[in-house]
Amino acid sequence: MTYSTESLQRHTIEAMQRFSRTYVIAFAILLTLVIIGAAAWIYQIREGLIVTGMRDRITWGLYITLFVFFIGASMGGTFVSAALRLADMGWRAPISRGAEYITVAALLTASLFIFADMGRPERALNIMLFGRWESPLVWDVYGLTTYLAGSMVYLYLAVLPDLALVRDAIGEKLDPVRRLFVVMFSASWTGHPRQERALHISLQVMTVVIVPVAVMMHTVTSWIFGMTLREPWDSPMFGIYFVVGAVYSGVGLIAVFMFVMRKLNRLEAYITDRHFQNMGTLLAGSGGVMVFFQISDLVTAGFKLKTGAAFNLYQLADGAMSPIFWTYIWLGLIVPLALMLNPWTRTVLGVLIAAVLANVGMMLERYFIVIGGLRVPLNPYEPPNYAPTVTELLIVLGLCSFFVLVIMIMMKLAPAISVQEMLETGELETVEKELSTAEGAAS
Amino acid sequence: MNTEPDIKKEKEENLRKWEVSRRQMLKMMGGTAAASMAVAWLPNDLRDDQPQDELVPSEALKDADSERRLRQWMMIIDQRFCDGCQSQGTAPQCTEACNFGHFVPEPMQWIEVYEHEMHHDEGEVEALRASTAPPAEGSSFMPTPCMQCQNPPCVNVCPVGATWTTPEGITLIDQNRCIGCRMCMAACPYERRSFTWGEPPTHPATEFIEHSVEHQLPMKKGVVYKCDFCPEMARAGRLPFCASGCPNNAIYYGDLEEDIATNGDQVVRISEFLTANSAYRHKEELGTRPRVYYIEGHGELVGRDPRNHGLAPVRWVDDENEHTDHWERSVE
Numbered sequence: 042m043t044y045s046t047e048s049l050q051r052h053t054i055e056a057m058q059r060f061s062r063t064y065v066i067a068f069a070i071l072l073t074l075v076i077i078g079a080a081a082w083i084y085q086i087r088e089g090l091i092v093t094g095m096r097d098r099i100t101w102g103l104y105i106t107l108f109v110f111f112i113g114a115s116m117g118g119t120f121v122s123a124a125l126r127l128a129d130m131g132w133r134a135p136i137s138r139g140a141e142y143i144t145v146a147a148l149l150t151a152s153l154f155i156f157a158d159m160g161r162p163e164r165a166l167n168i169m170l171f172g173r174w175e176s177p178l179v180w181d182v183y184g185l186t187t188y189l190a191g192s193m194v195y196l197y198l199a200v201l202p203d204l205a206l207v208r209d210a211i212g213e214k215l216d217p218v219r220r221l222f223v224v225m226f227s228a229s230w231t232g233h234p235r236q237e238r239a240l241h242i243s244l245q246v247m248t249v250v251i252v253p254v255a256v257m258m259h260t261v262t263s264w265i266f267g268m269t270l271r272e273p274w275d276s277p278m279f280g281i282y283f284v285v286g287a288v289y290s291g292v293g294l295i296a297v298f299m300f301v302m303r304k305l306n307r308l309e310a311y312i313t314d315r316h317f318q319n320m321g322t323l324l325a326g327s328g329g330v331m332v333f334f335q336i337s338d339l340v341t342a343g344f345k346l347k348t349g350a351a352f353n354l355y356q357l358a359d360g361a362m363s364p365i366f367w368t369y370i371w372l373g374l375i376v377p378l379a380l381m382l383n384p385w386t387r388t389v390l391g392v393l394i395a396a397v398l399a400n401v402g403m404m405l406e407r408y409f410i411v412i413g414g415l416r417v418p419l420n421p422y423e424p425p426n427y428a429p430t431v432t433e434l435l436i437v438l439g440l441c442s443f444f445v446l447v448i449m450i451m452m453k454l455a456p457a458i459s460v461q462e463m464l465e466t467g468e469l470e471t472v473e474k475e476l477s478t479a480e481g482a483a484s
Numbered sequence: 485m486n487t488e489p490d491i492k493k494e495k496e497e498n499l500r501k502w503e504v505s506r507r508q509m510l511k512m513m514g515g516t517a518a519a520s521m522a523v524a525w526l527p528n529d530l531r532d533d534q535p536q537d538e539l540v541p542s543e544a545l546k547d548a549d550s551e552r553r554l555r556q557w558m559m560i561i562d563q564r565f566c567d568g569c570q571s572q573g574t575a576p577q578c579t580e581a582c583n584f585g586h587f588v589p590e591p592m593q594w595i596e597v598y599e600h601e602m603h604h605d606e607g608e609v610e611a612l613r614a615s616t617a618p619p620a621e622g623s624s625f626m627p628t629p630c631m632q633c634q635n636p637p638c639v640n641v642c643p644v645g646a647t648w649t650t651p652e653g654i655t656l657i658d659q660n661r662c663i664g665c666r667m668c669m670a671a672c673p674y675e676r677r678s679f680t681w682g683e684p685p686t687h688p689a690t691e692f693i694e695h696s697v698e699h700q701l702p703m704k705k706g707v708v709y710k711c712d713f714c715p716e717m718a719r720a721g722r723l724p725f726c727a728s729g730c731p732n733n734a735i736y737y738g739d740l741e742e743d744i745a746t747n748g749d750q751v752v753r754i755s756e757f758l759t760a761n762s763a764y765r766h767k768e769e770l771g772t773r774p775r776v777y778y779i780e781g782h783g784e785l786v787g788r789d790p791r792n793h794g795l796a797p798v799r800w801v802d803d804e805n806e807h808t809d810h811w812e813r814s815v816e
Contacts, residue, residue, distance in 0.1 A: 089705045090664075091682030097592075100666040100679065160664020160679065160706030167644040167663050178643035178667050270637055270673040270770050419675045420598050420628070 053456035056306035078439010098425035104158035111151035117291010118144030119255040131466035146447040205230035272349025289327040290403035293396035325381035373402015556740035564781030565734035567788035568625040581729025594711035622790025624782035630711035631774035638668035662707040
């Protein structure tokens with residue numbers, strides 16, 4: 042027991058200190074992409090949104106699609122770290138730190154996508170100055186800021202004892218920037234029982250608060266569409282439909298992140314195949330609910346065939362949106378679900394493939410909801426088309442790189458696995474037992 | 485060593501303080517349910533959910549000071565007179581008059597003329613062709629300005645209050661406050677809003693105008709524009725550009741409060757005129773309550789053959805041919 046606690050600490054702290062070649066190269070590439078994206082954004086601000094593929098008929102494009110996608114990604118993080126904490130599931134312990142990172146990074150990125158989409162980003166403060174509570178967009182802005190603040194507090198509470206651990210173990214040896222960070226934010230944490238009790242209570246409270254906030258956030262995001270009179274969007278189902286989609290893609294994103302982190306930081310001993318199998322089960326569960334909602338949406342609209350809904354269904358089935366729609370149905374829903382429902386394919390590699398497919402699929406789904414919805418003509422004219430321009434793609438690529446970059450920076454600021462949580466949930470013992478039986482079987 | 489049990493004890497005491505017995509909980513729930521049901525059973529008279537009737541001026545407005553009467557601007561578009569300016573051999577003159585009068589930049593059209601196929605269904609066309617009722621097939625034209633809804637979806641979604649409805653029933657946009665999120669464009673079920681995607685061309689005549697929400701000039705980049713129902717023209721006692729530009733006098737502009745509208749040629753009593761011609765409002769089922777009324781037709785009263793499809797392409801202001809346009813002649 043003591044041995045494994047020490048080895049876990051050593052492992053995670055070592056991973057913090059080590060800047061491998063892969064890490065440095067990836068960091069440099071991503072930073073370049075972020076800078077290129079920033080340059081493209083400056084160009085867009087100077088010229089106006091005319092440099093994008095959006096026009097009067099299709100007024101929202103890739104920016105809003107990815108905004109919705111990243112809100113969804115944050116939802117997955119909260120689901121794994123907070124909802125599983127509420128359900129008292131011990132196996133979340135080695136993943137929860139990464140899940141919290143994803144939540145915060147995804148929310149930061151999502152808010153930047155809103156700025157990228159605005160015609161007048163310099164007037165963003167008007168939402169605070171003249172905000173009308175009747176507008177779904179104001180709900181979204183306040184929801185996003187509340188959720189971002191809440192998840193940052195939640196992340197900080199969870200990371201606090203680990204920061205103190207780093208301070209005590211290698212505080213002197215760290216570079217000045219990180220030393221300042223660690224000393225400042227570990228806030229004289231000594232692990233005194235009173236401190237631990239205060240932290241425990243705060244974490245419990247934040248867990249209960251953050252889960253409904255996350256659900257609210259994604260519901261409100263769907264209401265940006267659901268509150269309009271446009272045919273495929275005008276549906277009371279949109280809230281829960283988006284929430285489930287968010288859990289599905291968010292859980293997938295965490296599985297991808299787990300895989301990469303385990304490889305880079307050599308944490309195979311703590312993130313085992315069992316954790317991947319559990320993530321696979323979550324993927325299967327949320328994917329199954331997603332299939333149910335997809336069928337409900339298509340069948341209720343397809344049976345009645347109201348004018349706008351009929352147009353939307355035809356464009357999905359064999360019109361302009363059909364490649365995207367069928368890729369989503371097959372590669373985004375059916376294949377991952379088949380992989381995850383079958384115990385033989387619920388391996389690390391299988392989970393990775395299913396998780397990547399689920400994310401690509403959900404991105405496509407957001408795309409055909411946003412652009413497909415705007416494509417339904419409200420007046421008699423030829424249905425318009427949308428294709429993103431190079432500027433738009435560069436900004437999107439830059440912001441996606443920003444998302445990964447934020448996570449990569451956070452990875453080096455604190456232990457990648459929550460030592461505190463591993464001890465608290467007894468997950469460390471379980472992992473230890475697993476290892477020894479595996480070794481016994483091998484010898 | 486002995487801190488552990490202390491914490492536990494303290495916790496239990498804390499919990500006890502907040503304990504609610506089952507009986508108390510049930511009482512509270514029952515009370516809430518009873519209260520909510522009592523509201524639902526209130527007699528209808530005590531509840532104000534009657535929809536307002538657009539066509540009858542309200543008592544409050546009638547009693548208002550007659551000199552400072554509150555106008556309720558509205559528009560009637562008589563499609564029986566609209567031939568899409570096919571007889572003129574030009575693009576729709578309402579659109580061009582609006583473009584030139586408001587310096588609308590390309591490719592915006594604050595009033596856009598759409599061509600509706602009257603019978604989409606093949607079978608329907610065949611059946612009608614066999615019968616004697618004309619016309620069996622063809623198109624009709626629908627000039628669409630901003631509908632000036634009285635339950636405006638665009639106003640409802642605007643996050644910064646940059647668009648609102650005036651007491652006179654006109655929805656306006658403040659381009660100095662608009663943040664360019666385009667939520668209103670997604671919400672408008674008539675697609676009557678346009679965005680300045682790039683730097684809009686500034687006409688020399690508009691450069692030194694002070695910005696006003698009533699004429700929306702000079703134009704800015706990255707904000708939303710739409711038909712403003714020409715409130716300044718109305719105040720000056722003139723018809724909007726589209727109404728005066730229409731060579732067939734198909735567009736009436738008027739005041740619901742005074743129950744009078746005119747197309748520049750004749751004056752009609754709105755309530756009688758609308759009822760007699762079974763006027764309708766575009767997408768009435770959405771509950772947006774537009775202030776623009778239509779009288780169904782396909783240009784038959786100006787002798788248009790509905791099988792004659794197509795509209796000439798619309799033009800906008802540019803420096804070369806600014807003064808060579810037909811709309812000026814028709815306004816004179």
